[in-house]
Amino acid sequence: MxxxxxxxxxxxxxxxxxxxxxxxxxxxxxxxxxxxxxxxxxxxxxxxxDESKVYSRRKSFSYQKPDIKYQIDAEMGFPTKEHSFLLLNPKDVDSQNKTFLQEVLKLYTEELPSMNYAANTGKKSHFLEKCILSGKYQTLILRAENAIGPGEVVAAASYQIIPSDTQYAEIPLAAVSSKNQNMGIGRALFKELKERLQNVGILQLFCWADKTSEGFWLKQGFIPVGEVDGKGKAGRLPVKANIRKALSFPGGSMLMVAQLKKVTTSKISLPHSIGCKSGEIELTDADDKDDTSEQRLKRPLWEASLSSLKLKRIRGAHLISCPVKSNQDFPCGNCFAGSSGCNDMAVVLPDHSSSASYLVTDDAGKLSSDTCEKMVVKQSCPRVIFMDIANDAKKNLLTKIVEELGGSVTCDGSDSTHIITGKARRTLNFSIALCSGAWIVSPNWLKSSFKEGRFAEESQFILEDEDYLLKYKTKLRDAVERARRNPHSLLRGYDVCLAKHIQPSAATLSAIIQSAGGHVIKSLSSILEPSKTIFLACEEDMSEAMAAAKKSIWTFNSEWFMNCVMKQELDLEAPQFAESL
Known part of the structure; x- marks a missing residue:
């Protein structure tokens, strides 16, 4: 032409x-x-x-609207209609949410008909309704938006974050409408869900597959680990008991698992009072057993530039005589697991003085001026242990906050000055830190410290734990204050002998005894002064306990000992173990 x-x-x-x-x-x-x-x-x-010219497939598609992110790569065929993701929570009662949930139920009923019947009975089951409407699971949907009405549900995936361990999640149901299958929609939905779960700290993802969907999940990186037979009985699964208890176990399905990569964040959140953008971080006051995605306590945190944060850190560091530390000095990941897997430069030597002694030497074994300066810094700077925070992204963020204020994070209870937690735990690190005179504070202490630009005064932030009060008949504040007045002195002047079958292990109890100022002896034959000797035994060591009692040695069990540690009171008036036998 x-x-x-x-x-x-x-x-x-x-x-x-x-x-x-x-x-x-x-x-x-x-x-x-x-x-x-x-x-x-x-x-x-x-x-x-020309809106009338619409292609059924395109090599690439990118669509973005406010508050909704969606991208799909060139490998995925996709309709050119507008689509968006929406997270449905059955606890939200608005009419649009209810409408979408009913659409999801209809989608699952049509695409997963076998899930609607109890295993090997032929009787209709309520499994689909429970997964969608009970409140235990949330559902992520992909909807095709229409000019009229809320739009059509194209695909859906229901999931839960395991309450007993928030690093795990389960997808019991997922489906794509039949007319939209084989177009990359399922992959796009899973990609979005995976990113959301990674961003909240999920490291391992479980899903349930049948023979039809197994191939899809294999392509997404899942591997099969076990099966549930047609009667709904599962064989041996390589899953921890507390996680297995939370799974759904649909009959005639296969359990598959995928590992997710850790997501780290470089954002720093600061108080609103600094005049910055608002942000949010979750700090859980309950332990992993009580931590559900709905029960997490959301605490407003505060987003600011690193420059303003550094100014506040320098001011705080000056007030507590701490040097400016590099932002790159992050602790290892094991520090947050409550283990002692980190090598610290300082060796804490419990003694009978009013405070811990720190011995730091250089490669030649001599104390240099630089080493002495580090010793002073180590004694004056807060050294924090985080407990009950399972999310690595949160831990990294809080670690950076502590370091910007001039402190450090440790994994060693004997080296800590502060424990930030929502519950008083009878763990090794908690017990050692308490005996050493460490502060046991709530997460509000760290938030208040940021507002002040330096570490806040701790006494008003000592943890208040109702469970502790009910169990030990005293306030945790009283125990903390007793230990701070006289650190390492609960067992000062006492020798402690441990029976052969004692639980917790002799190594664990020995570490706590030494932190409390006591001296561990190996056998009853080493006793010098019976009135200053305590023998800890259990029922398997009855004969030794009776022999110790005849020598006028204090005999108790490990429960008595741990109660004394948690209360920071040596209760020698309690019934002795030999007497109870």
């Missing part, structure tokens, strides 16, 4: 675009492979999208 001198040409369609040319001196030449348009200076070319 060719035209010259025409005032206008009929519109030319290229894909779903309409090209309209207006003006004089226009020539147009077309071929099977291209189109050449020549115009004069006064001509005008308008290119617009």
């Amino acid at each position: 060719a035209g010259v001198g025409s005032s206008s040409l009929p519109p030319v369609f290229i894909g779903n675009c309409k090209v309209a040319i207006e003006g004089s001196g226009i020539s147009c030449e077309s071929s099977e492979t291209g189109l050449v348009i020549s115009v004069s200076n006064n001509a005008k070319i308008n290119i617009t999208v």
Whole structure:
């Protein structure tokens, strides 16, 4: 086709675009492979999208609208209609949410008919309704938006974050409507769900697959680990008991698992009072057993620039005589697990003084001036242990906050000065830290420290734990204050002998005894002064306990000992173990 001198040409369609040319001196030449348009200076070319020209598939698609992110790569075929993700929580009672949940139920009923019947009975089951409407699971949907109405549910995936361990999640149900299958929609939905779960600290993901969906999950990186037979009975599964208890176990299905990569964040959140953008971080006051995605305590935190944060840290460091530390000095991941897997530069030597002694030497075994400076810094700077925070992203963020204020994070109870927790735990690190005179504070202490620009005074932030009060008949504040007045002194002057079968292990109890100022002896034959000796035994060591009692040695069990540690009171008036036998 060719035209010259025409005032206008009929519109030319290229894909779903309409090209309209207006003006004089226009020539147009077309071929099977291209189109050449020549115009004069006064001509005008308008290119617009023709909404009536819609392709069923495209090589790539990218759509973005406020508050909703969606991208799909070139490998996925996809309709060019507008789509968006929406998270449904059955506890939200608005009408649109209810409508979508009913659509999800209809989708699951049509696409997963076998899930709607109890295993090997032929009787209708309420499994689908429970997964969608009970409140235990949330559902992520992909909807096709319409000009009229809320839109159509194209795909859905229901999931839960395991309450007993928030690093695990389960997907019991997932489906794509039959008319939209084999277009990459399932992969796009799972990609979005995986990113959301990674962002909240999920490290391992379980799903349930049948013979039809097994291939899809294998492509997403899942591997099978066990099966549930048609009667709903599961064989041996390599899953921890507390996690297994929370799983759904649909009959005739296969359990599959995938590992997710850790997601770290570089954002720092600061108080609103600093005049920065608002942010939020979750700090859990309950332990892993009580931590559900709905029960997490959301605490408003505060987002600010590193420069303003550094200014506050320097001011705080000056007040507590701490040097400025590099932002790159992060603790290892094991520090947050409550283990002693970290090698610290300082060796804490419990003695009978009023405070711990620190011995730090250089490679030659001598104390240099630089080493002495580090010793002073180590004694004056807060050294924090985080407990009950399972999310690595949160731990890294809080670690950075502590370091920016001039402190450090440790994994060693004997080296700590502060424990930040929501519960008083009878763990090794907690017991050692308490005996050493460490502060046991709530997460509010760290938040208040940021507001002040330095570490806040601790006494008003000592943890208040109702369970502790009910169990030990005293306030945790009283125990903390007793230990701070006299650190390492609960067992000062006492020898402690441990029976062969004692539990917790002799190594664990020995570490706590030494932190409390006591001296561990190996056998009753080593006793020098019976009135200053305590023998800890259990029922398996009855004969030794009776022999110790005859020598006027204090005999108790490990429960008595741990109660004394938690209360920081040596209760020698309690019934002795030999007497109870």
